[in-house]
Amino acid sequence: MRDISRREIEGLIAEGGKIFILDQFVVKADPWLPYHPGGDKAILHMVGRDATDEVTALHSAETKEKMSRHRIGRIQGRWTNFIPPIQGGKFRALCDGAEAEYDDHPVSSSPSSSHSRDPSPLFDSDRPTLRHRSGEGSLPSSVSVTSVSSVEEDDGMAHIDSLTREKISLDLEKYPPIDHETQDAIVAKYRLLNDRIKAEGLYQCNYGAYAIEVSRYSLLFACMLLSLHWGWYALSGVFMGAVWHQLVFIVHDAGHMGITHDFYIDTYIGTFIANFLGGLSIGWWKRNHNVHHIVTNSPEHDPDVEYLPFFALSHRCLANLRSTFYEHVMEYDAMAKFCLKFQKYSYYPIMMVGRFNLYRLSWGYLLGGHAPRKGPAWWHWYLEIVGQVVFWSWYGYGIIYKSIPTNSGRFAFFMISHVVQAPLHVQFTLSHFAMSTADLGPHESFPQKMLRTTMDVDCPQWLDFFHGGLQFQAIHHLYPRIPRHNLRQTQKLVQEFCNDVGIPYALYGFVDCNKQVVGKLGEISRQAAIFAKCQQTISRDSVLVH
Structure with missing residues (x-):
């Protein structure tokens, strides 16, 4: 070759x-x-x-x-x-010139460098560029607005760009240098750790744990039916929500082929549980989740952190970013400006209705032509549509309409069964919302990026069933195909790896994680207020000048 x-x-x-x-x-x-x-x-x-x-x-x-x-x-x-x-x-076509020399600068480079992109007002200016750690001209934490060149000063964007430089500088100070030698050493040890994990059998699924889980799901479902039979519709809704809360963890395993490790078997398992029992699309989840695992916490690219107008997880969302996943501009409009003022207070209420958004995204995927119609997954769309019909038949018609005689009972069952899952949606967001959203460039290694953008939730082992094992999100992002029942065993190995390579391992208790997330949301709200004041001042000065 x-x-x-x-x-x-x-x-x-x-x-x-x-x-x-x-x-x-x-x-x-x-x-x-x-x-x-x-x-x-x-x-x-x-x-x-x-x-x-x-x-x-x-x-x-x-x-x-x-x-x-x-x-x-x-x-x-x-x-x-x-x-x-x-x-x-x-990228330049081959006819555009001869072989180019490439600059391996970890953050800043010229248009003809390894970045191969248009010049950036942040990183390609004539000003001193960002360097890592002492002795390399690192940018001070309080970056002046006027230090950013080529910025549209008339709309307050200088403030956003200065914050971007500050966040990048803070990450460069906290994490190992983004040079080839350091990152290559991290990657080599990351791959050796993967070999050790395989040798210790941590990729092998614990089917005994699944037997216990199936018993738990069956008991919760039986309690739902019994409460429904007795006319305790609110309590029945609680049990229904608890069933969905637990089943989501198996869908996650199946989506990563972490149960049987066979594409077809795990796809059947995931589709049956997600679509037939939960009314959600496993195909949508895979398309969304794979991108999330690659560009974690990127405001422009990771769909799991794109929640405008309700939430902004980065100050960069104040600048009308374009989502490459949804292929539209996330406008920082009047609605977003209003919602962001209160986002640290609206976080939990919105998480209570998070499942309704999952329905919307699932149907957008199924009806939007995003499902593969060729190759090994050609049949997925058809099976998912059948699953949706079955779900709304047994849940919507069989339970809500036929089994509950009053509209008030129907409403109570429907809403409570969905609201009960609020802890699940909080669980999924805890590990990322408070972590870095800075982009350190294309030279950052995969393991460092995952550990920089993901935190783990510390809890006693007896609570693993509640968190589903996914409280170990940092470990999961490093090795997504490790069955979640083995993540606690893997934790010690990952901690040793982090100590060895000098990457901070973010581990917080459940309460502290929540404080971190709410604090981050409050910080972005304050930045939005400052940004608004900058715009008002610039607008007022412009009027005075004219």
């Missing part, structure tokens, strides 16, 4: 090729893009990058072997990542 130069790879991407690096081989993903069960977005975020760790974390060895059919060459030496086109990277 021939060697392919960096310049040639750039040219192929400029022509529209979906090219990434996997184990030193150049892979062209174009042929299977429409067939990918996890959607096209996850692949698009890997274009121009070394995707070895991301692919290994999210796919089985068998799936990786199938990818080898799409190799078109190999590279020599270390690969320096491009910024993917979906993230704004710009």
Whole structure:
């Protein structure tokens, strides 16, 4: 297999090729893009990058072997990542010039550098660039608004850009340097840890734990039916919500092929529970969740942190960001300005109705033409539609309409069964909402990015059933296919890894996690107020000048 130069790879991407690096081989993903069960977005975020760790974390060895059919060459030496086109990277066609020299600067570079993108007013100015740690001209924590060049001063964007520089500087001070030597050492130890985890059998599913869980689900469902029979509709709704709360954890396992590790069997399990028993789309979840695992906590790219107008998790959301997942601009409009004032107070009430948003997203996926209609997942859409019909037949018609005689009882059962799941939605957001949303550039390694954007929730072992094992989100993001019943055992190994490489391991108790999240929401509200004052001042000064 021939060697392919960096310049040639750039040219192929400029022509529209979906090219990434996997184990030193150049892979062209174009042929299977429409067939990918996890959607096209996850692949698009890997274009121009070394995707070895991301692919290994999210796919089985068998799936990786199938990818080898799409190799078109190999590279020599270390690969320096491009910024993917979906993230704004710009690529030159082969006819545009000869082989270019690439700057391996960890954050700042010129348009012809390894970033291959348009100049940035933040990182490509003539001002001193961000460096890491002492002796390298690190940016002070209080960045002046006037230190940002090429910024539209008339709308207060300088304030947002100065905050962006400050957040990046804080992360560069807290985490290991974003240079090739340091990041390569982290990756090497991360891969060795994966070998150790395999050797200790932590990828093997604990089916005994599932037997206990099935007994728990059956008991809760029986309590729901019994309460319904006795006319205790509110209590019945509580049990129904508890069943859904617990079943979601199995769907999560199946979506990551963490139960049988067989694509078809785990897909059947996930589809049956998500669609037939829960009324949610497993296909939507996979498409959403795979992207979340790759671009975690990125305000522009991660759908799990894109909640405007109700929440903003980054000051950058005040600048009308464009979501690459939803393909629309998240406007910081009057509605968003109003909601963000109170977001630390509205957080829990909105989490109480979070399941209704999941219905919306599921049906948007199923009716929006996003499901793969070719390849190994061609049948998923049809099975999911059948599952939706079955769900609303037994839940909507069979229970709510036929089994409950009064409208007040129906309303109580319906609302309570959904509101009871508020702790579940809080659980899913705790591990990310308070963590960093800064972008340290394409040279940051996969394990460092996951640990920088994810925290774990500390709790006693007897409470694992309530959190579903997913309180270990940092560990899960490092190794998504480890069955969740084994995450507590894996925790000690990950802590040793973090101590060894110098990456802070974020671990907070449940109460402290909530305080962190509410505090972060309050901080963004304050930044929104400052931003509004900047705009008012600039507008007033502009009027006086004219």
